[in-house]
Amino acid sequence: MSGTRRRFFQDAAVLGAGLFGLRETLHAGAPESTFQSPRENENGRHHSPYGSHGPHPAQARAVVRDHTLPMMTPDVADLAHEMDGGVKVFHLVGEPVKRKIAPFKTIDAWGYNGSCPGPTIQVQQGDRVRVVFENRLPESTSLHWHGLELPIEQDGVPYISQKPVAPGEKYVYEFTVHQEGTFFYHAHSAMQEMMGQIGFFVAHPEKDYKPQVDHDYGLILQEWAVLPSNTVPNTAAMEFNWLTFNGVSAPMTTPLLARLGSRVRLRILNLGMDHHPVHLHGHQFVVTGTEGGRAPESTWCPMNTVLVGVAQARVVEFEAKYRGAWMIHCHLPHHMMNSMRDLMRDRQIETADQTEAKAMGQMESLARSVPFEHVHPSPVAANAESVPGFPQDAFMEMGMDEVVEKPETYGLPKNWSAGMMGMMTMIRILPDKEYENILSKKKSASPSAQEEHHHES
Numbered sequence: 528m529s530g531t532r533r534r535f536f537q538d539a540a541v542l543g544a545g546l547f548g549l550r551e552t553l554h555a556g557a558p559e560s561t562f563q564s565p566r567e568n569e570n571g572r573h574h575s576p577y578g579s580h581g582p583h584p585a586q587a588r589a590v591v592r593d594h595t596l597p598m599m600t601p602d603v604a605d606l607a608h609e610m611d612g613g614v615k616v617f618h619l620v621g622e623p624v625k626r627k628i629a630p631f632k633t634i635d636a637w638g639y640n641g642s643c644p645g646p647t648i649q650v651q652q653g654d655r656v657r658v659v660f661e662n663r664l665p666e667s668t669s670l671h672w673h674g675l676e677l678p679i680e681q682d683g684v685p686y687i688s689q690k691p692v693a694p695g696e697k698y699v700y701e702f703t704v705h706q707e708g709t710f711f712y713h714a715h716s717a718m719q720e721m722m723g724q725i726g727f728f729v730a731h732p733e734k735d736y737k738p739q740v741d742h743d744y745g746l747i748l749q750e751w752a753v754l755p756s757n758t759v760p761n762t763a764a765m766e767f768n769w770l771t772f773n774g775v776s777a778p779m780t781t782p783l784l785a786r787l788g789s790r791v792r793l794r795i796l797n798l799g800m801d802h803h804p805v806h807l808h809g810h811q812f813v814v815t816g817t818e819g820g821r822a823p824e825s826t827w828c829p830m831n832t833v834l835v836g837v838a839q840a841r842v843v844e845f846e847a848k849y850r851g852a853w854m855i856h857c858h859l860p861h862h863m864m865n866s867m868r869d870l871m872r873d874r875q876i877e878t879a880d881q882t883e884a885k886a887m888g889q890m891e892s893l894a895r896s897v898p899f900e901h902v903h904p905s906p907v908a909a910n911a912e913s914v915p916g917f918p919q920d921a922f923m924e925m926g927m928d929e930v931v932e933k934p935e936t937y938g939l940p941k942n943w944s945a946g947m948m949g950m951m952t953m954i955r956i957l958p959d960k961e962y963e964n965i966l967s968k969k970k971s972a973s974p975s976a977q978e979e980h981h982h983e984s
């Protein structure tokens with residue numbers, strides 16, 4: 528390989544590795560708790576959604592349910608609500624969103640309330656919910672409540688169950704949530720879905736799931752086709768070059784945290800063009816729920832890879848038995864990276880309208896534009912260039928620990944970020960002291976976070 532070509536590959540490696548990212552500051556309003564308790568997550572716990580308004584007996588019962596563990600959606604905020612009598616009221620705005628999916632890549636997606644995926648909605652089973660939806664998109668849309676059993680008028684399908692919501696208009700959805708489980712909201716228009724218009728809608732059960740968990744996390748799987756020098760996803764494409772969890776590619780994904788010995792729930796939701804086999808390292812899990820709600824315990828069986836099909840949710844639970852930083856990732860090989868196929872004309876990777884020189888030029892200029900240092904920590908053999916097939920991953924493993932640094936990455940081994948690309952995150956299973964240390968770093972990193980005091984009853 529010529530010196531120029533080698534340098535090109537070294538620079539180009541930046542494209543294969545994922546992202547950096549200062550943590551999106553979307554967690555405002557998510558109080559953290561360092562209170563040591565057998566049931567906790569970084570959001571602390573929900574207070575009763577009802578306060579003193581118990582409009583009917585089922586909801587009145589909920590008043591005493593102040594220990595519901597909220598799901599946490601890393602890199603995506605929760606949607607706050609207000610109460611109107613006994614109705615939980617949410618305001619959702621469909622709008623164009625700029626989303627930084629990589630340190631050097633910000634895309635023009637569509638989402639809700641400035642976020643893509645949209646903010647997470649969490650309610651209690653039995654809640655009466657009103658969603659005041661405002662359309663700030665340049666075209667008509669609607670909101671579909673995926674998996675919820677509700678009156679046809681609330682189903683959100685344009686022309687079938689309602690008139691499309693025109694740009695600038697509002698539409699009010701209101702229904703009672705009699706189910707529990709992991710649901711989602713999305714635009715019921717194919718291209719809008721592929722522009723990112725999706726979000727979690729989680730209904731916490733009236734009666735606690737058994738066994739209880741200590742941590743509850745949500746991941747939304749998305750894929751994007753964004754050509755180089757472009758910011759707008761090609762929603763007609765059938766092949767994708769950017770793969771994200773909660774709107775960011777690894778190593779920009781914020782690691783999940785769990786206390787050693789705790790029980791963890793992970794809810795995984797997919798709305799894209801591909802099915803994703805999501806794999807957890809070092810542990811076995813059981814599938815405890817689907818997009819249809821809780822699964823009977825008789826169906827639980829040990830596994831460590833779950834196929835999350837399009838329009839499906841899979842809920843898995845496991846005991847965090849082993850200390851370490853354990854990968855959680857889609858196992859499709861091309862989803863464990865962000866593809867360079869649009870840029871590189873090399874061996875089997877070809878595009879019809881690219882010359883090699885043009886592709887190299889694009890990659891070099893893009894690599895040079897990345898505003899941070901990166902390293903390629905893994906050595907290559909002296910005769911590498913004479914081996915057919917080289918390089919494969921050699922220059923994709925790009926360390927960029929500093930640009931993706933955040934409290935959740937504290938203490939990871941040097942160059943950890945070189946091992947993370949595409950649809951990947953990790954769960955850091957930590958003994959008490961290290962776990963609490965990171966929580967306190969998070970707290971000082973976001974001074975607005977308020978401590979909540981909770982007591983197990």
Ligand SMILES: [Cu+2]
Pocket residue numbers: 801802803804857858859862950
């Ligand atoms: Cu995948």
